[in-house]
Amino acid sequence: MPPRRDNDKFIQADSDSDISVDDEDFSKSHKGKGKADVRRKRDVKGKGKAKDTQSYTWEASYTRSWETVQEDEAGSLQSSVDDWMARGRRRRLLEPSTAIRRTIIRHLILLLDLSTSMMDRDMRPTRFDLMLQVVREFVAEWFDQNPLGQIGVVGMRAGIGERIGEMSGNPQEVLKCIADRHKLEPTGEPSLQNSIEMARSSMSHLPTHSSREIIIIFGSLTTCDPGNIHETLDACVKAKIRISVVALAAEMKICRDLCDKTGGQFGVALNEGHFRDLLFELIPPPAQQAVSRGASRATNPSADLMMMGFPTRLPDTSPPSLCVCHSEVKSEGFLCPRCLAKVCDVPTDCDICGLMIVSSPHLARSYHHLFPVRAYDAVLSADEAASNSCHGCFRPFPPPPTGTTTTSEGLSPLGRYRCPDCKNDFCSECDVFVHDVIHCCPGCGQ
Amino acid sequence: MDDARGSHLSVLIDLSPTQWHNSAQGPPRNTYPLPLNSFLSQLLAFLNSHIASKHENTLAVFGAFPGKSVMLYSTIDPTNHDQAIDANSYPPFRLVDSTIVTRITEELEALGEPEEEAPSSLVSALIKALCYVNRVTLPSVSTTNNPADGHDPAILPDPRILVLSVSPDLSTSYIPIMNAIFSAQKLKVTIDVCQIYGPDTIFLQQAAHLTGGSYIFLERRDALLQYLIMSFLSPPSIRKILSVPTQDKVDFRAACFCHKNIVDIGFVCSVCLSIFCQPVPVCSTCRTKFPMKTLQRLNASRPLLSSSTSNASRTSPSTPQARTPTALGADTGASTTNGARSSTAPLGGLPHSGSIGNGTPRAANINGSRPGPEAR
Numbered sequence: 130m131p132p133r134r135d136n137d138k139f140i141q142a143d144s145d146s147d148i149s150v151d152d153e154d155f156s157k158s159h160k161g162k163g164k165a166d167v168r169r170k171r172d173v174k175g176k177g178k179a180k181d182t183q184s185y186t187w188e189a190s191y192t193r194s195w196e197t198v199q200e201d202e203a204g205s206l207q208s209s210v211d212d213w214m215a216r217g218r219r220r221r222l223l224e225p226s227t228a229i230r231r232t233i234i235r236h237l238i239l240l241l242d243l244s245t246s247m248m249d250r251d252m253r254p255t256r257f258d259l260m261l262q263v264v265r266e267f268v269a270e271w272f273d274q275n276p277l278g279q280i281g282v283v284g285m286r287a288g289i290g291e292r293i294g295e296m297s298g299n300p301q302e303v304l305k306c307i308a309d310r311h312k313l314e315p316t317g318e319p320s321l322q323n324s325i326e327m328a329r330s331s332m333s334h335l336p337t338h339s340s341r342e343i344i345i346i347f348g349s350l351t352t353c354d355p356g357n358i359h360e361t362l363d364a365c366v367k368a369k370i371r372i373s374v375v376a377l378a379a380e381m382k383i384c385r386d387l388c389d390k391t392g393g394q395f396g397v398a399l400n401e402g403h404f405r406d407l408l409f410e411l412i413p414p415p416a417q418q419a420v421s422r423g424a425s426r427a428t429n430p431s432a433d434l435m436m437m438g439f440p441t442r443l444p445d446t447s448p449p450s451l452c453v454c455h456s457e458v459k460s461e462g463f464l465c466p467r468c469l470a471k472v473c474d475v476p477t478d479c480d481i482c483g484l485m486i487v488s489s490p491h492l493a494r495s496y497h498h499l500f501p502v503r504a505y506d507a508v509l510s511a512d513e514a515a516s517n518s519c520h521g522c523f524r525p526f527p528p529p530p531t532g533t534t535t536t537s538e539g540l541s542p543l544g545r546y547r548c549p550d551c552k553n554d555f556c557s558e559c560d561v562f563v564h565d566v567i568h569c570c571p572g573c574g575q
Numbered sequence: 576m577d578d579a580r581g582s583h584l585s586v587l588i589d590l591s592p593t594q595w596h597n598s599a600q601g602p603p604r605n606t607y608p609l610p611l612n613s614f615l616s617q618l619l620a621f622l623n624s625h626i627a628s629k630h631e632n633t634l635a636v637f638g639a640f641p642g643k644s645v646m647l648y649s650t651i652d653p654t655n656h657d658q659a660i661d662a663n664s665y666p667p668f669r670l671v672d673s674t675i676v677t678r679i680t681e682e683l684e685a686l687g688e689p690e691e692e693a694p695s696s697l698v699s700a701l702i703k704a705l706c707y708v709n710r711v712t713l714p715s716v717s718t719t720n721n722p723a724d725g726h727d728p729a730i731l732p733d734p735r736i737l738v739l740s741v742s743p744d745l746s747t748s749y750i751p752i753m754n755a756i757f758s759a760q761k762l763k764v765t766i767d768v769c770q771i772y773g774p775d776t777i778f779l780q781q782a783a784h785l786t787g788g789s790y791i792f793l794e795r796r797d798a799l800l801q802y803l804i805m806s807f808l809s810p811p812s813i814r815k816i817l818s819v820p821t822q823d824k825v826d827f828r829a830a831c832f833c834h835k836n837i838v839d840i841g842f843v844c845s846v847c848l849s850i851f852c853q854p855v856p857v858c859s860t861c862r863t864k865f866p867m868k869t870l871q872r873l874n875a876s877r878p879l880l881s882s883s884t885s886n887a888s889r890t891s892p893s894t895p896q897a898r899t900p901t902a903l904g905a906d907t908g909a910s911t912t913n914g915a916r917s918s919t920a921p922l923g924g925l926p927h928s929g930s931i932g933n934g935t936p937r938a939a940n941i942n943g944s945r946p947g948p949e950a951r
């Protein structure tokens with residue numbers, strides 16, 4: 130039986146890209162680092178519970194989401210909503226205000242289980258077809274968020290590891306190698322050891338400034354290995370390879386060990402949607418491990434400075450010309466800023482001058498991790514000089530309540546939240562929106 | 576479209592007094608001068624046609640003044656100006672027109688005469704417009720308490736933001752503008768841009784491109800109203816059929832973190848992806864030290880770099896003659912040189928990385944004795 134805690138752990142952070150922040154909290158709170166962490170963990174768990182609509186496929190109709198919502202004496206749901214928002218605010222206040230360092234240049238090997246157990250129909254249409262479909266979406270989204278990353282694909286079937294796609298930074302190439310399902314027809318038993326060894330050897334040449342990761346999608350309950358898989362595991366730990374496993378069947382001790390020892394995530398998919406969620410949670414760049422953060426911040430051997438060019442995109446109405454990568458006549462394309470050669474797609478290395486060409490929005494996607502907005506303070510008492518509408522959305526603030534009101538910790542009785550830097554007041558919706566989505570303050574942005 | 580729901584339009588007006596003053600100048604400088612009052616009357620006609628085209632359509636207008644951004648008009652929070660009934664005008668039009676004009680006049684008068692005009696806060700207006708869209712698209716607890724509203728705000732389909740810009744790129748706003756673009760993608764907001772005066776702005780180009788909107792550089796400025804109505808009146812769902820003009824080229828350049836220069840070749844920290852215009856030994860964002868070997872290699876490759884790019888002008892061949900860097904760089908007043916590095920060109924000139932930091936004050940004659948306001 131898959132353990133319930135995994136369920137909680139993976140569902141808790143379904144917001145977009147701040148997942149690994151929570152992930153880091155988990156590892157911290159496992160070590161019992163203090164009261165704050167414990168409370169945060171509880172918050173996170175509570176949130177997970179409230180949203181827990183996932184369940185085993187066969188009990189899908191028995192979701193009990195209504196039990197987590199409670200009416201107050203007046204029959205209103207307001208208090209539940211407030212409570213939920215207060216939790217979110219407290220969580221944000223506890224987050225470190227300094228930037229978190231993330232590994233942004235990633236190298237990933239996808240290990241796909243192609244054994245006969247993938248033909249099971251407990252997930253529709255079959256585990257195998259579902260996996261291919263979800264992996265295709267995963268690859269597209271992964272490249273979107275990790276523009277400088279590379280993905281390789283290895284299959285596990287008939288007792289050996291089989292190289293399906295070489296490491297590539299081009300999403301089209303990766304998608305092409307998993308496009309044909311007939312070439313990937315499942316047969317025989319899987320071998321974790323053989324395929325991890327193959328993945329490890331194909332990452333051994335990588336430069337030190339990149340992360341090395343393996344994501345295993347595993348549908349079997351057995352593995353047939355030629356030797357001791359724990360030796361392979363030790364080698365991976367030594368090579369700083371992070372292994373994450375998404376199991377389709379059930380938890381296996383060795384799979385959990387692989388993840389725990391290398392700092393990866395382990396999850397068992399309960400149903401089709403949960404499988405997708407588990408895999409997609411591995412997309413945002415992981416925060417760098419605490420070890421390398423505290424001790425050797427200045428002497429990180431893996432850091433490097435790279436020269437990059439930002440191209441001009443030609444529209445599909447421009448006069449056709451030959452591209453330098455495929456020698457095809459095309460209208461659209463990107464111009465290398467150094468040699469003005471036309472390439473089909475970015476990111477890539479210019480075929481003429483070798484410059485790495487990336488589009489700047491790709492890089493900018495990660496910048497909100499670097500410059501987080503400081504948490505707003507809840508305004509507790511009325512202030513004569515304060516403006517009467519929200520500085521973000523111009524919603525008028527409600528008149529100050531008369532008499533004493535009880536509000537939970539971290540919530541303002543006036544519905545006002547003040548930016549510590551620009552001293553403007555914002556409503557609670559804008560507070561959430563600014564910190565969770567837009568990542569810059571409308572007042573300080575000036 | 577038999578869609579019974581209206582569409583929401585937020586309009587951002589760039590109201591930088593200097594730029595509008597320049598825009599009103601006659602022929603030697605501009606072939607088609609466009610003063611602010613003529614712009615406003617054409618804009619109001621456009622806004623009225625948006626309201627008139629469907630009863631459910633909603634409108635919000637934001638103004639970006641130097642150092643300040645305000646909401647000028649919103650359908651949801653109408654101001655309580657008591658309007659005298661005028662037999663010759665349709666009351667909703669009159670309300671929009673008079674509210675906007677009054678508010679703009681108030682704000683412009685409040686500006687006074689500062690020594691150095693701050694750059695207009697278009698980005699902050701954009702962020703507020705997104706907060707507003709977030710507010711009207713979210714079914715929220717507090718708006719349901721307001722039954723006077725009449726229509727359910729939760730069902731606004733394809734909200735869009737139209738940016739009417741007259742200022743050049745402000746490179747200090749690179750990161751906020753990028754964050755705004757990604758939030759707009761999440762909210763499924765289309766950002767349309769009409770650059771009415773001044774050079775192409777590459778950040779707004781990127782915003783329009785990434786949110787599926789159109790970017791139009793206004794060449795015939797006497798035909799503003801026609802451009803507005805032909806390109807921006809229809810909601811995005813209908814535009815596919817109308818084949819609205821889309822943009823020509825998209826320039827994917829970025830601003831460096833160290834001097835806020837716009838660069839086409841940058842040096843990127845592998846840990847945090849911060850962009851620098853020259854090789855640096857330590858990343859100023861995440862404090863990562865880079866290996867000596869890399870620095871030497873990159874420094875060695877730079878002479879080659881500067882000689883190969885110094886002549887490669889990035890202006891597209893279709894850009895009109897009036898938009899050469901010298902013509903505009905001198906009057907933008909929004910360059911963000913930081914004093915110490917006098918070799919940086921004003922933004923109108925869009926410096927190339929090759930010319931940056933290698934000691935030649937290539938742009939000094941353009942920038943002249945008029946350094947821009949201090950970069951914040």
Ligand SMILES: [Zn+2]
Binds near residue numbers: 452455456473
């Ligand atoms: Zn090609």
Ligand SMILES: [Zn+2]
Binds near residue numbers: 467479480482484
């Ligand atoms: Zn090139």
Ligand SMILES: [Zn+2]
Binds near residue numbers: 557
């Ligand atoms: Zn607000």
Ligand SMILES: [Zn+2]
Binds near residue numbers: 551570571572574
């Ligand atoms: Zn602020």
Ligand SMILES: [Zn+2]
Binds near residue numbers: 832852
């Ligand atoms: Zn710089």
Ligand SMILES: [Zn+2]
Binds near residue numbers: 849859860863
């Ligand atoms: Zn860095």
